[in-house]
Amino acid sequence: VFAGIAQAPEDPILGVTVAFNKDPSPVKVNLGVGAYRTEEGKPLVLNVVRCAEQMLINDPSRYKEYLPITGLAEFNKLSAKLIFGADSPAIQENRVVTVQCLSGTGSLRVGGEFLAKHYHEHTIYIPTPTWGNHPKIFTLAGLTARTYRYYDPATRGLDFNGLVEDLSSAPLGSIVLLHACAHNPTGVDPTVDQWEKIRQLMRSKSLLPFFDSAYQGFASGSLDKDAQPVRMFVADGGELLMAQSYAKNMGLYGERVGALSIVCGSADVAVRVESQLKLVIRPMYSSPPLHGPSVVATILRDSEMFNEWTVELKAMADRIISMRQQLFDALKSRGTPGDWSHIIKQIGMFTFTGLNSEQVAFMRQEYHIYMTSDGRISMAGLNMKNLPHLADAIHAAVTK
Numbered sequence: 498v499f500a501g502i503a504q505a506p507e508d509p510i511l512g513v514t515v516a517f518n519k520d521p522s523p524v525k526v527n528l529g530v531g532a533y534r535t536e537e538g539k540p541l542v543l544n545v546v547r548c549a550e551q552m553l554i555n556d557p558s559r560y561k562e563y564l565p566i567t568g569l570a571e572f573n574k575l576s577a578k579l580i581f582g583a584d585s586p587a588i589q590e591n592r593v594v595t596v597q598c599l600s601g602t603g604s605l606r607v608g609g610e611f612l613a614k615h616y617h618e619h620t621i622y623i624p625t626p627t628w629g630n631h632p633k634i635f636t637l638a639g640l641t642a643r644t645y646r647y648y649d650p651a652t653r654g655l656d657f658n659g660l661v662e663d664l665s666s667a668p669l670g671s672i673v674l675l676h677a678c679a680h681n682p683t684g685v686d687p688t689v690d691q692w693e694k695i696r697q698l699m700r701s702k703s704l705l706p707f708f709d710s711a712y713q714g715f716a717s718g719s720l721d722k723d724a725q726p727v728r729m730f731v732a733d734g735g736e737l738l739m740a741q742s743y744a745k746n747m748g749l750y751g752e753r754v755g756a757l758s759i760v761c762g763s764a765d766v767a768v769r770v771e772s773q774l775k776l777v778i779r780p781m782y783s784s785p786p787l788h789g790p791s792v793v794a795t796i797l798r799d800s801e802m803f804n805e806w807t808v809e810l811k812a813m814a815d816r817i818i819s820m821r822q823q824l825f826d827a828l829k830s831r832g833t834p835g836d837w838s839h840i841i842k843q844i845g846m847f848t849f850t851g852l853n854s855e856q857v858a859f860m861r862q863e864y865h866i867y868m869t870s871d872g873r874i875s876m877a878g879l880n881m882k883n884l885p886h887l888a889d890a891i892h893a894a895v896t897k
């Protein structure tokens with residue numbers, strides 16, 4: 498019955514790894530997927546995560562029972578505290594409902610489905626460009642995705658005027674997806690001043706913020722600093738949605754651990770919102786997994802482990818920042834034509850190089866360097882060994 502089925506295309510991001518794995522070259526470099534690698538090019542399990550896992554294994558009181566539909570209650574509480582701040586008035590007033598979801602993607606999807614069912618406006622504005630999965634997630638959830646201007650290729654910075662114009666002309670009450678920090682793929686974030694203007698504009702037009710926080714701690718190295726834009730929106734008393742992922746900042750990629758929070762207008766509304774979130778989740782996957790949130794809760798509840806996490810997180814962020822400088826210096830020393838200062842200005846895991854799809858294809862063909870066709874490279878995949886090879890490849894691509 499499926500004989501006539503069409504071959505689907507590879508995912509534009511995960512497909513890069515598929516192609517990389519097939520390449521037998523010893524010099525190949527995968528800068529496609531945003532996964533942290535050590536200076537030795539190896540995946541990293543944080544020491545504090547290993548410790549938490551040991552503690553869990555050694556605890557005989559732990560069972561493998563189902564979690565409730567909404568997940569591990571303590572994990573949910575701690576996650577809300579992590580992003581909104583321990584002293585958040587919204588938390589103190591019990592206006593925040595948090596449900597454990599399948600990493601960032603699952604949190605976005607559950608939030609999208611909830612909005613499609615219960616919110617009067619079905620249009621969600623997403624930035625151009627954005628993480629390639631965003632439009633698909635929200636469209637399948639039942640929303641209509643439209644775009645707002647975000648990145649200006651001419652300045653390789655934020656198109657702030659375009660953003661303001663587009664959000665100003667969005668219908669009242671529209672949903673707006675905002676990257677909380679370390680915008681993917683551009684690495685360009687608004688300044689605090691610009692965030693404040695965006696907040697004022699959105700609140701004046703009753704635009705509903707849906708924050709995607711996949712990189713808390715990765716932008717500046719500080720969890721609190723990276724959460725500042727979100728906290729500005731919570732501080733004004735208004736409503737918002739928040740999708741959190743622990744994939745990158747705790748290195749828990751495959752454990753699929755994340756949370757969706759909805760900041761509501763009152764405690765009473767929050768109770769009803771939670772009851773409806775359960776109706777979204779139950780027919781989708783019944784209840785979320787147990788191991789990942791148990792690891793996260795073990796770390797977040799213990800001040801010593803929490804501190805160790807922040808040190809390890811900062812070390813990852815700092816290594817990426819140092820790779821930015823090294824790549825910039827390597828291109829400068831090669832005399833590569835063009836202004837490459839955006840490499841050191843951009844924030845987070847990625848550099849939006851400005852290389853076009855032809856140059857990207859050339860670098861894959863001739864240098865076995867793999868990145869997404871929009872010229873995005875994951876800085877986390879770079880190290881002192883493969884960086885000169887990348888600089889050679891970029892130099893060859895722009896001078897050929």
Ligand code: PMP
Nearest residue numbers: 600601602628681709711742744
């Ligand atoms: N949002 C953004 C902007 C991302 O870059 C990612 C990961 N690439 C995610 C969400 C979700 O990732 P995950 O589902 O692995 O948490």
